[in-house]
Amino acid sequence: MDLTLIVVLVIALALFFDFTNGFHDTANAMATPIATGAISPKKAVALAAILNLVGAFLSTEVAKTISGGIINEDPTTGVAIGPAMIFAGLMGAVIWNLFTWLLGLPSSSSHALFGGLVGAAIVGAGFASVNYSVLLSKVLLPAICAPLIAGISAYLCTKLAYAITKRENGASPKRGGFRYGQIFSSSLVALSHGTNDAQKTMGIITLTLVASGLQDSDSGVQFWVVATCAFAIALGTYTGGWRIIATMGSGLTDVKPAQGFAAExxxxxAILTSSHLGFALSTTQVASGSVIGSGMGRKGGEVRWGTAGRIALGWLFTLPAAGIVGGIAAAITHLGNIGIVIVAVAGTGAMLAIWFISRKQPHDHESNISDIDNSGAAVNILSKKERRAKAKAEAKQARAAATQKEADNS
Structure with a gap:
């Protein structure tokens, strides 16, 4: 297969991954303000799309980490892997991304990308092709630390917000202002998402150009790469990831405006700081950690740990699962041109199958509004009197159950 054609295929697939990243991660910015009624779903995704577009132009540090850090350079070719291996890794990332989207599981698009790329590199060029120190310091450690830090920060901010607006006879009307504050805070998340996630695709395309000898290894990201990646992620964001918004908006914890503002x-x-430092962060993990932390910080707030555990399981399996798919695709590409064709056809078939399955259970903004309305009735914070009454009723039920048990035993 002609080298130029494989480069075009890689760039096209990379931009498609960028598109899926957009609709997969829309929930990171907009799930909580939608859940609290701060902004309508359609307006939310439109705003997120615009700010993702702007954010993509603000920095290229993460792109440099991917294009010149994770994969070791070869003295003769410049990069240890070629375009075919990058194509295989991208295919693993895209398929896993779509699969988790189908399940409504907010897994990490970033880790899917890194897993697919690393898996393809190991199969295609051996274990020495991966720079594990960079992978550890720029990807894995931030993956562990960032959600914890964001969660603790959201917990403390939520506590502070409720303390400042506390009133003895119930919730303070001042908290209504947080509903409008969420429009600003969610916009900031969307902007930061563009600064981090769009750059990952920029890094992949730049890596491909370097591996193909079309760009010097020590040169930066070209403007046309920045622009196309920015528009791809913005378009994906505008389509809306409604399945994942349902999980993030009302599946983790019942979100109130004050805690939503703190989480965002x-x-x-966390994301803006990481982008500045060149950390290829998972915005999904950070957003999930913040939502859970804010839920723990609100008095009377309840975190659905079963949902949180399901999400954590998705995190755990994302990198190795995408790596396995990417590795298998890389092994097939060793067959030459026919192998690349097989990977392209099989990958396209898998994507179409996932899309057809998703059409049987559509999940759009209309059904999402229903979910939000239903959760709105359950997120009211109980007053002290209501909490005491509830506690007394539960205690009474427990005593009755204990008495019945004693009677049965006797």
């Missing part, structure tokens, strides 16, 4: 500010701060 914590998420944005």
């Amino acid at each position: 500010m914590s998420t944005a701060s």
